[in-house]
Amino acid sequence: MTLSPTALLPGVRSATVDTDRIRMHYLDSGPADGTPIIMVHGNLSTSRFFEHLMPELPQYRVIAPDMRCFGDSEPAPVDATRGLADWADDVFALVRALGIDEPPHLVGWSTAGAAIARYAMDRPVASLTLLDPVSPYGYGGVRADGTPCFPDFAGSGAGTVNPELVRRITAGDDSDESPLSVRNVFNAFYVAPGHRESPEREDLLVSEILKTVTGEANYPGDLATSPNWPGMAPGTSGLLNALSPKYCNWAGIVDLDPKPPVLWTHGSADLVVADGSSLELGTLGASGTVPNWPGPDVFPPQPMVSQIREVLERYAQAGGTVRTEFFDGSGHAPHLDAREKWLAVFTEFLTST
Template identity: 80%
Template sequence: MSSAPLTPTGRAREHAVVQLLPGVRAALVDTDRIRMHVLESGPADGVPVVFVHGNLSTGRFYEHLMPRLPRYRVLAPDMRGFGRSEPAPLDATRGLADWADDLDALLRALGIDAPPHLVGWSTGAAAIARYALDRPVASLTLIGPVSPYGYGGVHADGRPCAPDFAGSGGGTANPEVVRRIAEGDASADSPASIRNVMNAFYFAPTHREPPEREDLLVDEILRTLTGPTGYPGDAEASPHWPGTAPGTSGVLNALSPKYCDWTGIVDLAPKPPVLWTHGSADLVVADGSPLEMGTVGASGAVPGWPGPDAFPAQPMVTQIREVLGRYAAAGGTVRTEVLAGSGHGPHLDAADAWLAVFTDFLSTAHIR
């Protein structure tokens, strides 16, 4: 690992992380919000490209891409509640604004004032869209993004299925998955073990990471802050099906349609170019995702489902397409790439194809 500091201010401290790829460095950076762990590669004077991970992951889910972008200053932080960053609570009532503000604080601490190219996966995509609502960016790349209307409990037009947004938020998590993460379960003993969850939902069914890399990624997920202020967050009892409504803290509540809404990008001026990449076999963000309560209810897994008129399966991809269509109609540039056969993480299970699309996009991206 290079001994060169990330910033001349001295506020970043080199941080040893085992088995980093050649050319990738790690540091802990003290910001005016929280202490953040970040991976970096490329020249200090390179154009900044920042990768923001999704729920139940860390910056290391991008590490394999970083040495392949040698012209850019590439950063991949661990966001609040995940990885090796300070285990600070997440205020869900702000949606993903805590993540957006943390990212801004990180870039300021590193002395980066040029508008960055931002890449966000799933939850991270909603966070970078939130960042762009308040600050200039060079481009936005969305990987399997959370719907612009949030995750769970909404009709196609974004209207909530219940007035308290029941069917979304922290109470919809699988408690066995949460328990096993909290206990550090790295096994494959149960469908709820995070190793099996990762292989079932992050990648295409045909993809498997090499054993050492799989172990590393499992270890990264097990660094998640669990509980009412982290994953999944707190919950409120609801008189509406399925009996749980979002609380006010933690990541799943931040993703609830009660608080998560990035439709405002349609009104951005100027409009950064947008690249939307999506796996055709994505099970997490899909029209009728098996993880979303409308689909779960229709399957009979949770009794009392009020039916498709009252609580339909959320058409997430259709919602993304509609909002980005309005963005383009309002003068923005949107490039869409669906990677055939890829799962929720095309940057992982179709890395070569995804990187080719991304680098081509970067070569032409500019603020309009």
């Protein structure tokens, strides 16, 4: 049977619930009394980026919400000054609304890595799975030790996104006519080179990305100018500002007590979260793509993977358990382009906790 682009996989349910924060849409699978796993998607994606995994975990109750800014949840604003705390609090509100009374296993992809870390810093969790997470020191404008290149964190936030991408999302562009069309961005930056989802699945995921709520309160956020290179600094609202190192920092997990087990999975060919990511201003400046780069002493490329590794090493040295798995050749989404291998690692981790 060929599924239509909007049909859910067998065993996966769709629902909406009013929490005490926002109205949230989510996918659900498995028994109501199963051990809860909550899979939180990242930037420019939705719950359906996890849908294909859910039937493979039948003994668990797997819940994948649409986070504010994305999917079919209420289009609520993001207070960037709280980092990813709005997302963390929304997940907890969903947990309460669904009557889940045990600490869940949390999976956080990309942006959501910071959100689930923040959740764990505020309340108990059974485990944390960091799936190609944003650096513990946010995205852009910092040195290796997490200190800012400039006091105002210039070079991070909403101003760093190409406005043509935002325009095409707002216009609902599902074509492949431009490198900045969502379809081409998905194939270039989400998955490994040469990997293609089925045509139906690709259409579905592109349509889900196009549900992104654009604007100053959501994606990418409000803009702020700066006297420092490259001329912009983070504003105070919207998702990309929430990812700025000015507000986003999850290195505090090192001090958790007790420390939940951590699984870190990462694609070796990830272009989004990488040492020298091709989307980060230090790398773009060094390559000449963004002119007038002040040089590596002032604004070095951000070593994102090295920063993740350093923080998780300190977590382990402080008594935590950390498992690290790199997926050779995978991109920013090994749960898509290395599905079976990623599932095997994740299920083994779950049974060992």
